[in-house]
Amino acid sequence: MSHAERLTPSRVMTLALVGAGVVLLAAPFWFTFVFATQARADIFRSPPPLWFGTHFLSNVQLLLERLPFWRNLGMSLYVATMTTALNLLLCALAGYAFAVHEFAGKKILFALVVGSMMLPSFLNMIPTFLVMDLFGWIDTPRALYVPGAAGALGIFLMRQYIGSAIPRDLIDAARMDGCGELRTFWSVVMPLCGPALGTLGLITFINAWNNFVGPLVVMHNADDYTVPLALRSMQSPNNTEWGALMAGSAIAMLPLLVAFVFSARRLVAGLTAGAVRG
Amino acid sequence: MPEGAVSRMVALAAAALAATAASAATTITVATFPDLDRAAKAALPRWHAAHPDIDVKIVSLQYLDHHTAMTTALATGSGLPDVMAIDFRYIGKFAGSGGFDDLNQPPYNAGALRSQFVPYTFVQATNAAGQLAALPADIGPGTLLYRTDLIAKAGLTEADLTRSWDSFIAAGVKLKAATGACLVAESTEILDILLRSDLKDGQGLYFDRSGKVLVDSPRFVHAFEVGRAAQKAGISADATLWTNEWVADLRSNKIAGQMMGAWLAGHLKNWLAPDTAGKWRSAPLPAGAYASYGGSFYAIPRRAAHKVEGFEFARFMTADVQSQVNSLRTLDTFPALLAAQQDPIIDEPMPFLGGQKARELWRELASKVPLIPVDKYDAMATDVIRAEFQNVVKRGKDIHLALADAKDLIEHRARR
């Protein structure tokens, strides 16, 4: 799609609309960083502060006094990365199978996959705890990334994508060329899944990062908390140190931003058009 | 060797071994939540000096997370701490669950401590079967904090606020006219106090001894009526507590009165409205009402690993005068231990309250709070009553209808 980047009236309007949206949507994000630099008493000023203050370092200092924050960040990074890596591989595999193969029970099995997303999960705390206790996985990161290693959401996404974006001819051709299934999957299909993998990777990373119910059930040491749980543990009903909490939240959002930037390049990169042309 | 000598030597050896084992360090786990965790952490140096062989690991989670995690642990019997901190809102439910040791029994014999604490706290920690499930750590005696400068400007005195509810509302109207300030943040405050007024010892708040729901009684009707009258008179700022509105109103002279636990004074000073220092005073609640806002407890789970040591720690935090006074100093929490209430710190003038020796007042207020038993459905009943009160006040629902609906719902919910 090649439009010259000139300022036509419609382009101006588009930019204005999109720009307004950017401001409205990014405002809370902006405020997180602003509040991270303010003292608690100033956050509740009226009107609230719109620009950065000078309390960032003291907020961080308070944060570090209260929490083993760097350890928590490390734990979050580890768990989120493992979950993402496993998801990308296992969901792509399963999504490929559902999209491309015909096999007995396929409809039912896929319905089970999607159905598993519909069960509200926070009641699972007690049985999940029992299972983890049985395995001796309490207080281990394994308990956090193994259960979600092949998420239903990822399988659903990959199936939709592979089913609709990868031409059947390509797969047939690979098979006729003598590729086994695994080879077809790995060498032919996966390279074309850039946008989907980028999206899935990003979503999985963010969800794994923000999950606090899992760690709440499984981790019983402040050192092993992930960041959301740790930040929550700093909240008090009447006396939360909001400045420090916002500083922690702001720092915790940075890896997610990095993950976004990293996957954005894959997301917006086009398909290699060559494979599709006749 | 003669038989007797051998067995004596074996006995001596066994005793020696046992002695060595007992002096090895044990670690106990204390599960708690902010801000109570800070009191426990601050007490650690003194604890280690007194008990060098017992290490303490403090695990702290957010208030809701903590109680959720404890519910999970109690449900599965696994992952329980040795000492569990419990907030007032959950004490009824946890105490009634049977998951905790009865502290009246040996080896704890905490019944002997009863006379050392503010009486109503032991009542709160005792379940329907008469078992003492926890020791009280701190209390929140209810007080009316008011802006003396704004009251004076309207030509009012403290007595006008506290004499009766009618005079309170009338004072509120006068205050609003003269200064634009409101006497309450939300009319629910009045409701809560009135429900607790004139209760006799042993009388339940929402349920009586047999579990009958009491919400259609005259006490409730009267409370709803006064609450509605207050709302109609316009003396409420309609600011939900702990929101920006409320904080801003406190700072900008829009709220001239706040009924709350005494600990609020500390928060006002620290961050809520530090610039209003010197302008607040603390008074008893209007119309001779005595109420308690919140409170914390320490309990010993039945299936904990180190119960005796855990109880030592719980006793250290609650029955030790120095610990209680230190908590007061660090967190502004009011001690549940009577001896701690005699400490000189109680007689200190408080600059934020214009030099008033408010803690002496709070001590007196605490001693007059009636012994109201807690029921495990109290939290649920509170939610239902609050929701119906909103219907009455905001949507003009008839009071008797509202209370009848509340009763139906509470009965539906409180399946015994």
Next chain:
Amino acid sequence: MHDSRNTLTSDSAIAPLPPAPSQAQAARARWRKRARKLAPYAFISPFFILFAVFGLFPLLFSIWLSLHQWDAPAGLAAMHWVGLENYWYALTDPWFSKSLLTTLWFAVASGVPQHLVALPLAFLIHTTLKRSRNFVVGAYFVPYITSSVAVALIFTTLFSKDFGVINAILPGPPIDWLGDAFWARITVAIVVFWRYLGWNVVLYLSALQVIPGDLYEAATLDGASRWQQFRHVALPLLRPMMFFAITLTLIGNLQLFEEPFILIPPDSGLAIDVMTTAMFMYRMAFSDGDFGTASAVSWLLFFLIAALTYGNARLFGKEGTGDVAR
């Protein structure tokens, strides 16, 4: 090896037949055929194994629990059998039906705008923005990564009745966004919309990458306006992704818990007005101490979600579901 096929046509009648297979080649071909038959099962097995271990037990436990009355702090032994009574009890609870209506209201009020806005927005970004694309998408996506704690604090600040920026900008008397039942629901719907708009934009953008550029060029040559290209070129090809994204929105909104929970304190008088079914379930379990009924409610909710998702799948039809296997 066969001649390499540079022309990838599916018309194999034109290609020369391969030479007759040898014994080893035949064995290999048979093995490959069996492998191909078994492969799908192998590929999907990680999910099902993990599900069997970590998902099945909680599921069965939850069904079992829904047939018992259980006050959890009393320990596992305290469960006692009540059969289907919990289901009946939930269905006759006035707060349950209220929560269902609230949940459905949120699903529509925040779900419909999400997609109505995300679709054309993704198209606009895809077609008109080149250099600023990543930045704009990032800005739209940022709500999804903002932590709940921050969301709660900042939105209550922005929507404050007397001191919020929103009321400062809007003309007319100040709206009690977080104190009035009617407006509180709207505020929650706005926050959910805010949170997930960018996610849907990202999903649709990734699907738009797949649509070949020459389709648009052909349409432009035919004189189609931008809007017509959107409607007749992009939209039909986006159906699989729409099905996916709308299913997710449906499932997510019907399970809505977090946004109302963090914006309206659970003990405020308004809490009941924004209570979704998931919040009702939480309250049953952790406030009323009735885990059995909470489980029953979670299953009732599951049936509702399953029914609506099935309906959604029927609406989108075969091509919508991206099923290309023959």
